[in-house]
Amino acid sequence: MSPGRLAPRLRHQLPLLAWLVLVWILLWGTWSWANLLSGLAVALVATALLPLPPVVGGARLRPLPLVRFVGHFLVDLVISSAEVAWETVRPGRDRRAAIVAVQLRTDSDLLLTVVAEAVSLVPGSLVIDLDRDARVMALHLLSVRDLADVDRRKAAVLAMEDRVVRAFGSTDDVAALDREPDQPERTAS
Amino acid sequence: MNDLDSVADVLAAGCLLVGALLCLTAGLGLVRFPDVLSRMHAGTKPQVLGVLLVMTGAAIRLHGWSATWMLLLVGAFQLVTAPVSAHMVSRIAHRRRHVRRDLLLVDELGGEPLTPPPDRLSGDQPADAH
Numbered sequence: 001m002s003p004g005r006l007a008p009r010l011r012h013q014l015p016l017l018a019w020l021v022l023v024w025i026l027l028w029g030t031w032s033w034a035n036l037l038s039g040l041a042v043a044l045v046a047t048a049l050l051p052l053p054p055v056v057g058g059a060r061l062r063p064l065p066l067v068r069f070v071g072h073f074l075v076d077l078v079i080s081s082a083e084v085a086w087e088t089v090r091p092g093r094d095r096r097a098a099i100v101a102v103q104l105r106t107d108s109d110l111l112l113t114v115v116a117e118a119v120s121l122v123p124g125s126l127v128i129d130l131d132r133d134a135r136v137m138a139l140h141l142l143s144v145r146d147l148a149d150v151d152r153r154k155a156a157v158l159a160m161e162d163r164v165v166r167a168f169g170s171t172d173d174v175a176a177l178d179r180e181p182d183q184p185e186r187t188a189s
Numbered sequence: 190m191n192d193l194d195s196v197a198d199v200l201a202a203g204c205l206l207v208g209a210l211l212c213l214t215a216g217l218g219l220v221r222f223p224d225v226l227s228r229m230h231a232g233t234k235p236q237v238l239g240v241l242l243v244m245t246g247a248a249i250r251l252h253g254w255s256a257t258w259m260l261l262l263v264g265a266f267q268l269v270t271a272p273v274s275a276h277m278v279s280r281i282a283h284r285r286r287h288v289r290r291d292l293l294l295v296d297e298l299g300g301e302p303l304t305p306p307p308d309r310l311s312g313d314q315p316a317d318a319h
Contacts, residue, residue, distance in 0.1 A: 023262060026258040026259065026261065026262050027258075027259065027262065028255075029254065029255025029256070029258050029259060030254075030255060077234065077237070077238055078238065080234045081211055081234045081235045081237075081238035081239075083234075084214070084218060084230050084231055084234045084235050085210075085211055085214035085215075085218075085235045087218065087222075087230075087231075088214045088215075088217040088218035088221055088222070088231060088235075089214060089217065095222075095223065095227070095292060096292055096293070096294040097224075097226065097227060097289075097292055097293055097294065098293055098294045098295040098296070099226075099283075099288075099293060099295065099296045099297060099298055100295060100297045101297045101298060116272070116276065117268075117269065117272045117273070120233055120271075120272030120275060120276060121233060121234060121237060121268070121271075121272055124230070126226065126229055126230055126233065126275060126276070126279055127272070127276045127279070128226070128276070128279045128280055128283045129280055129283065129298075138283075138297075138298055140226040140227075140229075140230075140279060140283075142227055142230045144294050144295075146294075147294070147295065150294065150295050
């Protein structure tokens, strides 16, 4: 590899390297220079042997929206856990589910990943499939009551996307939130 | 000092108990829910929060930062990996039509995968699950 290509590659890998070193130090449980150096060595070997495509490009952290996202997320996680836990012990078996497609507005691998992870952990939704090109996310909704409930859940997913993008997205990503989605939504069958 | 310890103990015990209960409901859900997709709900939400609470309880009770860091890592990886594995299982289940379609109120995909597989893979089409 030529040195000219090494520099941008290293910059892309830097967040990953930092994360790996952090994990290494946390695993040892104590801070020391030996841990830092050995962690750095392990991280370099790992990223050299198992290279990953750069995904972090263009992302930035905004502290206040991040707090808002994390706060919402924790509350949602508690509510959804309680809901699903109640569903498991609730007598009766008349449960209706739904499979819906939601048109997202984000066009970034990293943000879509965060949205998908977060959506899987909040009330009643689970990601089944993602059409990356069309930015459509297929979701399974647990225990829906009626069609209005389905619409409410879909709006909740878009609100989640909104919070994620405002916390992590670049300026372009945030601007994309306010535009109308350019692909028509799939019609219900 | 003793009072502080007992408050911490009660907190830790509460976290451990609630966390264990949530993990129990996750297991119950796996048995009671009607199809693969619903079961994956049980495998993600109560399970993840259960593990997080057990980790919090353990972190309060165990003294020493070394254990705390380790528990923090367990929690972080649980948050990151549980949705991914649940998604992979659900995706396969949906593509192989292991879905109780009679229980669906709405199905906007009409039973088809969002992105159809390439032609060479389409020979594998089991019937709907019942």
